[in-house]
Amino acid sequence: MSEFKDQSRHEARHRDENNAPLTKSQNVLKNAARQGRTGHRMSVAAGVVAAALGVASLGQAANATFNLPEMSQAAQTQASVQVDPxxxxxxxxxxxxxxxxxxxxxxxxxxxxxxxxxxxxxxxxxxxxxxxxxxxxxxxxxxxxxxxxxxxxxxxxxxxxxxxxxxxxxxxxPKAIDDPAAAKAYAASILANYGWGPGEMTALNTLWEKESNWRTTATNASSGAYGIVQSLPAGKMASAGADWQTNYQTQIKWGLNYIKERYGSPSAALAFHLANNWY
CATH class of the missing domain: 1.20.5 (Single alpha-helices involved in coiled-coils or other helix-helix interfaces)
Structure with a gap:
């Protein structure tokens, strides 16, 4: 037999071996290996391991391979948390x-x-x-x-x-008393003290009737002359007594003294008054 023929038989033997019918387990592993995803590749690996270990059935190997991705993912997550700074x-x-x-x-x-x-x-x-x-x-x-x-x-x-x-x-x-009759009687009773006879009483009566009507409180509104004798200013009569405003006797005493000193008698004072309307 030539060398060529021997080689042909050797290659044929290898083809026969490669073309030999696959078992059911081998077909499952082959189909899984053809898938490009990581889970299937891991399933194939698991299948190979199962075959090597003599797993009794393909179902048990498949279950192990299906749980393997989840276990691997959990282990990776835990490892990343533990080691990630x-x-x-x-x-x-x-x-x-x-x-x-x-x-x-x-x-x-x-x-x-x-x-x-x-x-x-x-x-x-x-x-x-x-x-x-x-x-x-x-x-x-x-x-x-x-x-x-x-x-x-x-x-x-x-x-x-x-x-x-x-x-x-x-x-x-003391209250001022306007009592003309009493005042006239008092004046007549003291004329002799001044050296005058009863006849001077007539002139005196006429004079003071004109001046005040023999009223103790008679007052001249325009000049301020006051009393029976119409003294001006009125306060001059205070020389005869403090009660000159109310007591006709004090006023008469002061008036008779004034007539005697200025005119000498009531008759002379009356004559002056009749000529001048004051005395």
Whole structure:
């Protein structure tokens, strides 16, 4: 046999081996291997392992391969969490931020509580001060009102006392008596004291009838002359007595002295009056 023929038989043997019918398990593994996804490749590997270990049935190998991706994914996730520094850094930063936020919130809450307490204390102090000021003002107003009332009462009492004193003085003072007849009788009774006879009484009567009608309180509204004798100014009669305003006798004494000193007699005084309308 030639070398060529021997080689042909060798290749044929290999083709026969490759073309030999596949078992059911081999077909499943082959179909799985043709799929391009990772899960199927892992299933094929699992199948190979199952075949090598002499798994009794294809169903048990398939179940193992179906659970393998989920177990692998969970293991990868756990491994990434355990070894990923960025994740740990992010978690630590987030925890620190949360702690800082909580601290800041607590500080803000404490500051707000302190501000509220200070505001309440300030409002209370202001209210107490306002109440104290109001009470002091009311007390001062009451004291002033009491002082004013006391002053008014004192003034009223003083006025009442003055009025009472004046009334008492007026009651005690002699009252002016307008009694022409009594005044004439008194004048006639004292003419002789001045060296005049009864005939001068007629001239005196005419003179003072013209002046005052023998009234003690007769007053000249224009000149202010006063009394029976119409003294001007009226106060000159005080030389005859302090009661010159009310006592006709005091007025008559002063008038007779005036006539004697100025005219010498009532007749001469009357003559002057008739010529000048005054004496």
């Amino acid at each position: 960025q994740t740990r850094e992010n978690a630590a930063a987030e925890a620190a931020a949360q702690a800082e936020a909580a601290k800041r919130a607590a500080a803000e809450k404490a500051a707000a509580a302190k501000a509220a307490a200070e505001k309440a204390a300030a409002e209370k102090a202001a209210a107490e001060k306002a109440a104290a000021d109001k009470a002091a003002a009311e007390q001062a107003a009451a004291a002033q009102a009491a002082a004013e009332k006391a002053a008014a009462d004192a003034a009223a009492k003083a006025a009442a006392d003055k009025a009472a004193a004046e009334a008492a003085a007026a009651a005690a003072a």
